[in-house]
Amino acid sequence: ASLPEHLLCISGQYPLVTNVTVTEGATANLTCRVEYNDNTSLQWSNPAQQTLFFGDKKALRDNRIELVRASWSELTISISDVSLSDEGMYTCSLFTMPVRTAKAYLTVLGVPEKPEIDGLTKPAIEGDHITLTCITQGSKPAADLRWFRNEKEVKGAKEVNASGKTFTVRSSLQLHVGRNDDGVAYTCRVDHVALTQAPQQATEVLEVHYAPQVEIIHSRAVPQEGQYLKLECVSKGNPSPDPVMWTKDGGELPDLDRMIVEGRELTFTSLNKTDNGTYRCEATNHLGTSSAEYVLYVYDPNAVGQHGTDHALIGGVVAVVVFVTLCLIIVLGRYLARHKGTYLTNEAKGADDAPDADTAIINAEGNHAHAEEKKEYFI
Numbered sequence: 536a537s538l539p540e541h542l543l544c545i546s547g548q549y550p551l552v553t554n555v556t557v558t559e560g561a562t563a564n565l566t567c568r569v570e571y572n573d574n575t576s577l578q579w580s581n582p583a584q585q586t587l588f589f590g591d592k593k594a595l596r597d598n599r600i601e602l603v604r605a606s607w608s609e610l611t612i613s614i615s616d617v618s619l620s621d622e623g624m625y626t627c628s629l630f631t632m633p634v635r636t637a638k639a640y641l642t643v644l645g646v647p648e649k650p651e652i653d654g655l656t657k658p659a660i661e662g663d664h665i666t667l668t669c670i671t672q673g674s675k676p677a678a679d680l681r682w683f684r685n686e687k688e689v690k691g692a693k694e695v696n697a698s699g700k701t702f703t704v705r706s707s708l709q710l711h712v713g714r715n716d717d718g719v720a721y722t723c724r725v726d727h728v729a730l731t732q733a734p735q736q737a738t739e740v741l742e743v744h745y746a747p748q749v750e751i752i753h754s755r756a757v758p759q760e761g762q763y764l765k766l767e768c769v770s771k772g773n774p775s776p777d778p779v780m781w782t783k784d785g786g787e788l789p790d791l792d793r794m795i796v797e798g799r800e801l802t803f804t805s806l807n808k809t810d811n812g813t814y815r816c817e818a819t820n821h822l823g824t825s826s827a828e829y830v831l832y833v834y835d836p837n838a839v840g841q842h843g844t845d846h847a848l849i850g851g852v853v854a855v856v857v858f859v860t861l862c863l864i865i866v867l868g869r870y871l872a873r874h875k876g877t878y879l880t881n882e883a884k885g886a887d888d889a890p891d892a893d894t895a896i897i898n899a900e901g902n903h904a905h906a907e908e909k910k911e912y913f914i
Contacts, residue, residue, distance in 0.1 A: 548569060548570070548571045548572060548573070548575070548629070548631060548635070549569070549629065549635045549637070550567045550568070550569055550577065550627045550628070550629045550635060550636065550637040551567070551568045551569070551570070551637060552565070552566065552567050552568075552625075552627050552637040552638070552639040553566070553639060554639050554640045554641075554642070555639060555640075555641050555642070556641075556642040556643075556644065557617050557641070557642075557643060557644070558617075558643070558644045558646055558729040559617060559618060559619060559643055559644060559645055559646050559675075559729070560616055560617065560618075560646070561617055562613055562614065562615045562616070562617065563613065563614045563617050563621070563641055563643075564603060564611060564612075564613050565579060565611065565612050565613075565614070565625055565627075565639060565641070566609065566610075566611040567579065567609065567610045567611070567627030567637065567639075568608060568609045569607070569608050569609070569629060570608070572607045572608055572629070574607055575607075575629055575630050575631050576589060576590045576629075576630050577590065577605075577609075577610035577627060577628070577629055577630075578590070578610070578627070578628045578630065579610060579612050579625060579626070579627055580625065580626045580628070581595070581621075581623070581625060582622075582623030582624050582625065584626070587600055587612060588600075588602055588605070588610065588612050590605055590610070591605035599614055599615045599616055600612060600613070600614050601613050601615070610627065614641075617641075617643055618643065619643050619645060619675065619700045619701070621641060621643055622641055622642060622643040622700075623640070623641060624638050624639070624640050624641075625638065625639050625640075625641055626638050626639075627639070643675070644675060644676075644727075644728060644729040645673050645674050645675025645676075645700065645701040645702075645729065646673065646674070646727070646729045646730070647671045647672070647673055647674035647678040647704075647725050647727050647729070647730070647735060648671055648672050648673045648735075649671070649725075649735045649736075649737065650669050650670060650671040650680065650723045650724075650725050650735060650736065650737045651669070651670055651671075651737060652667055652668070652669050652721070652723055652737050652738075652739045653667070653668045653669075653670070654666050654667045654668045655667060655739050655741070657742050658742040658743060658744045658773075659712045659716075659741060659742065659743050659744070660712070660743070660744050660745070660822070661712060661713060661714050661743055661744065661745035661746070661822075662711075662712065662713075663711075663712045664709070664710070664711055664712070665709075665710050665712060666707055666708070666709050666710070667682075667707065667708045667710065667721060667723075667739070668705060668706070668707050668708075669682070669691070669705065669706045669707075669708075669723030669737065670703065670704070670705045671703070671704050671725050671735070672698065672701070672702075672703045672704075673701045674701060674702050674704060674725075674727055674729075675700060675701045675702060676702070676728070677695045677702035677704055678702070678704050678725050678726065678727040679693075679704075679725070679726040679727070680693060680704055680705075680706035680723055680724070680725060680726075681706075681723070681724045681726060682706065682708050682721065682722070682723055682724075683720075683721070683722040683724065684719060684720075684721060685719060685720055689708065691706040691707055691708040692706065692707045692708075693705070693706045694706070694707075706723065708721070710741075712741070712743055713743070714743055714745040714771075714773070716741050716743050717741065717742060717743035717745070717773055718740065718741070718742070719740070719741050720738050720739070720740050720741075721738065721739050721740075721741060722736055722737070722738040723736060723737050723738075724736040742773075743773060744773050744774065744820075744821075744822060745772060745773055745822060746772060746820065746822040746823030746824075746825065747770045747771060747772030747776040747818040747819065747820055747822075747823065747824070747825045748770070748771050748772065748825050749768060749769070749770045749779075749816055749817070749818050749825045749826055749827040750768075750769045750770075750827055751766055751767070751768055751769070751814075751816055751827045751828070751829040752766070752767045752769055753765070753766050753767075753829060754766075754767075757834055758803075758806055758831065758832070758833055758834065759806065759833065759834045759835070759836045760806055760807055760808065760833055760834070760835060760836060761805055761806060761807075761836070762805070762806050763802070763803065763804060763805070763806075764802070764803040764806055764831075765800055765801070765802045765803075766800065766801040766802075766814060766816075766829055767799060767800050767801075768781070768799045768800070768801070768816035768818065768827070769799070770799065770816075770818035770825070772818060772820050772822070772825070773820075774820050774821070775820070776818035776819055776820045776825075778798070778799075779799050779816055779817065779818045780816070780817045780818075780819075781796055781801050781814065781815070781816055782814070782815045782817070783812050783813070783814055783815075784812045784813055785815075788801075789809075790809075790810075793805060793810075794810075799816075801814065801816075806833045807833060808833050810831055810833050811831055811832055811833055812830075812831060813828055813829070813830050813831075814828065814829045814830075814831060815827070815828050815829075816828075816829075
């Protein structure tokens with residue numbers, strides 16, 4: 536005999552289910568359990584209220600739906616190759632009197648497609664303004680797009696549009712192209728809950744063409760006769776400005792036996808005075824021309840040593856003169872200060888002893904003269 540209904544409720548005769556979330560294309564397992572069951576059947580039905588399984592009996596012809604486990608206390612079914620249309624509320628029914636039900640929501644995540652980057656011109660020209668656009672489709676919920684310049688994240692402008700049950704996401708990145716962008720990798724990365732292993736991403740490497748810049752590097756600070764000297768023309772440009780052109784004083788190099796040009800380098804095997812002049816390196820590509828100059832003066836080795844000695848001697852003399860001058864200024868300053876003090880003291884003394892203003896002036900002049908005599912005697 537069956538237990539009364541109120542005892543069945545106390546004993547747990549009602550279905551228990553949980554919500555399920557899967558990614559599109561995966562397999563979803565729906566489980567319905569009963570803590571107590573007196574041989575009453577369990578049933579799963581889909582959001583359209585179509586019966587999928589009644590006990591262990593399959594009711595809907597769908598090869599994707601299979602029975603996993605059927606007993607008096609559990610009914611578990613699986614749906615393989617889940618699509619977005621499978622999302623919704625599924626119902627487990629326990630056929631007691633009355634029928635008891637529990638509902639589980641199946642959430643299907645739309646996996647975003649691999650992103651694509653548009654708007655890249657190859658090559659870009661220094662000074663150009665370009666807009667890179669990254670797009671990904673099929674995400675549910677809407678994916679997030681992130682931009683990276685090499686490994687550093689940069690901010691883009693995001694736009695989301697619904698497309699049926701999924702979303703199309705775009706992100707734009709505006710660039711003012713400079714030569715420092717040449718060879719830089721711009722990466723668009725898709726972040727989404729359905730991407731559990733690794734994010735989807737696309738990368739484009741920017742190629743920038745720019746006019747050359749030239750600098751001359753010399754191997755010696757004070758070139759001397761008979762020495763070896765190398766001038767290197769360091770030119771940076773894209774495309775690379777090869778070859779470079781060397782000139783002297785606006786004309787061709789005069790002595791190619793001692794002046795050897797190899798690639799970007801100009802080498803003097805043995806310097807002499809005739810090498811003095813202005814050397815110019817010029818580099819050109821299709822975007823422009825750049826040049827740099829180096830003024831060469833070849834020193835006499837003996838003169839360089841003599842100049843060093845003369846400079847040291849002159850420096851010593853100048854130091855002595857400056858020292859003596861400072862000492863004289865200090866002595867003269869102290870003398871003038873004492874002279875002024877004596878003069879003021881005598882004037883004050885004459886004024887104090889005089890009966891009237893005229894006498895005070897006369898006394899002051901007398902004291903001043905007396906002070907001069909005393910100072911002359913002192914000196």
